[in-house]
Amino acid sequence: MKVTIGLLGCGTVGAGVVELTRRRAGRIADMTGVRPVIKHILVRDEQKPRGVVLEGERLTTRPEDVLDDPEVRVVIETIGGIEPARTFILRALRAGKHVVTANKDLIALHGEEIFDAAEAAQAEVFFEAAVGGAIPLIRPLKGCLTSNEITDLKGIINGTTNYILSKMTETGAGFDEVLREAQELGYAESDPTSDVDGLDAARKLTILASIAFHTRVRLDEVRVHGIRSITAADVAYANDLGCVIKLLAVGRERDGALQLEVRPTLVPKAHPLASVSDAFNALFVRGDAAGDLMFFGRGAGSMPTASAVVGDLIEVMQHLRMGITETRGSNRLPKKQVHANQGPAGRYYIRLTALDRPGVFAKIAGVFGQAGVSMESVLQKRVKGEDAQIVIVTHAVSQGELAAAIQGLKDLGSVPSIDNVLPVEELEGEGPVLEDVMDDVVRTHPELS
Ligand SMILES: NC(=O)c1ccc[n+]([C@@H]2O[C@H](COP(=O)([O-])OP(=O)(O)OC[C@H]3O[C@@H](n4cnc5c(N)ncnc54)[C@H](OP(=O)(O)O)[C@@H]3O)[C@@H](O)[C@H]2O)c1
Structure with a gap:
């Protein structure tokens, strides 16, 4: 048995998909009992050289050759961007065709519309390649x-x-x-x-x-x-x-x-x-x-991204063979609150330009003290003209404390510019992990406490 595929786009990713599908067709047939055959490939310019030698696949510039062909059961979209990719995918789904896409823009911005259309048509949408190229992320998380x-x-x-x-x-x-x-x-x-x-x-x-x-x-x-x-x-x-x-x-x-x-x-x-x-x-x-x-x-490249797309294709083929369809419309997911301006306390890097005059650093330190922000380290290296460049790394502070310190610096008059403020990442596992281990030790060996 064969499954006929329509490919939309044959650029960096599309060419990799043609190559890898052909290379693995035998294994896919062994695994799923069905052989994938790419029949049509939609492009803008049929004369353009492709990164792959086409064999039985037919290039076309007419979307309907792919989307209206009843033989095509799976559409792979590698065009990118919103339109016409969105219209093509919705049309394919409404015709009951399964869709594999590498298009993060479309899934991020129009995911709800696409998943709802898929559910209504009892068709599947896979998008492993949309994030992280070759790295399996979507499937492990799901x-x-x-x-x-x-x-x-x-x-x-x-x-x-x-x-x-x-x-x-x-x-x-x-x-x-x-x-x-x-x-x-x-x-x-x-x-x-x-x-x-x-x-x-x-x-x-x-x-x-x-x-x-x-x-x-x-x-x-x-x-x-x-x-x-x-x-x-x-x-x-x-x-x-x-x-x-x-x-x-x-x-x-x-x-x-x-x-x-x-x-x-x-x-x-x-x-x-x-x-x-x-x-x-x-x-x-x-x-x-x-x-x-x-x-x-x-995270990108022709074959790494094709690896994720063809992985999705194999899952579609397995589902076709088993006669199952996994769909999940967007409406069943609860909406969670998002705190736009809150984050946990953390350390910050602040680079600022200050007047290179006696007493200025004491004033800066005073502003930090008033805002409840303590300094972990200070660098003062490069000087431009009359000004000194100062870099301060804070101890863990809340966003409110950080904002108060920045406002205080702006109000000082002796800090012409705050040039950059960046968070500083903690080493994963530092601190809390050690404490957890100590807690465990004390729990299991009370004589050590
Ligand atoms: N490149 C990567 O490493 C990578 C990694 C992960 C995900 N992605 C995603 O994969 C998708 C494709 O990326 P890509 O780098 O392969 O793009 P690309 O090299 O620009 O290829 C796009 C293909 O789509 C065709 N196309 C564009 N507009 C069309 C239209 N209106 N009608 C028909 N065909 C059209 C182009 O045809 P012509 O060749 O005739 O111009 C070309 O073959 C994007 O969603 C991208 O975000 C890419």
Whole structure:
């Protein structure tokens, strides 16, 4: 038995899907009893060279060749963006075809509409490749880890910004220079907004958080800060403090409410996320039963992404063989509260420019004291003109205390600019884990207490 597939798009990911589906067709047939056959491939320009030699597959520029062919049971969407991908996917679902997509923008922004359409048509939608490229994230969160209450997600889920920050760290070059190079090498888009302003990571966090926290997260509920404000000076100071700067996507559930944020963060070099460089992605997950887990791998590229798409295709084929359809409309998920401006207490890096005059530092220290913010370390290295550049790392402070300290600095008159404020990540497992171990020791060996 064969299952006929329609492929929408044959660019970086689509070409990988053609290649890998062909390479694994025999194994898929052995596993599922059905052989996948890609019949039509929709593109914009039939004359364009493809990254794969086409055999029986027919290129077309007419969407109806794929979407209206009753023989096509599965549609794989690798066009990207919102339109026309959204219209094509909805049309495929309404015709009862199953859909596999790599499109994070569409799932993040129109997921509800798509899942509801799938449920109404009793068709399935799979989207493993939408987050983390080759790294299995969606299926573990939806499947293997469902018995857990997930409390924390933390990860590097945008390859372009990770590449830029890694290169800034390696070379000491500034953001603009490294971005230009990344664009020349094809690691960054000619319009880099979505990546460097953190929107791509926010869309992916929306998808991951919805699944991990069993709710529906909207994109506008994620607080987003990109990496444009990161300078070579920040990277150098971070290094002096034993850290690297990473764009982290963070989701937490505390007392039934969520905190969701994408933000450049100082990560200690000994932290597992610090060594995730270039185009690699990683996601740290904490579940109440599983404990701490870390997923790591290639977040993009033709074959890594095809690996996830074809994995989804195999699951569709298994379901077809077994005659089952798993659908879940969006309405059955409870909406959880999101606290946009609250986060747990944490340490912060503050880089500011102050007048280089006697008594100014004492005034700054006074402002911190009044706001209840204690300083963990202070660096004062580079001086520009009459001004001194000061970097302060605080002890753990609440967002309210931090805001009061920043306002106090602005009101001082001797601090012309506050140049950057970034959270500092704790080393996972530090402190509380040791305390837990000590508690256990004391419980089981009271003579030691
Ligand atoms: N690239 C990655 O590493 C990666 C990783 C994870 C997820 N993704 C996701 O995978 C999807 C595809 O990305 P990609 O990098 O493969 O994109 P791409 O290289 O730009 O390929 C897009 C393909 O879609 C076709 N297409 C675009 N607009 C079309 C239209 N209006 N009608 C018909 N065909 C159209 C293009 O046709 P022509 O070739 O004729 O122009 C091209 O073949 C996106 O959702 C992306 O976010 C990509």
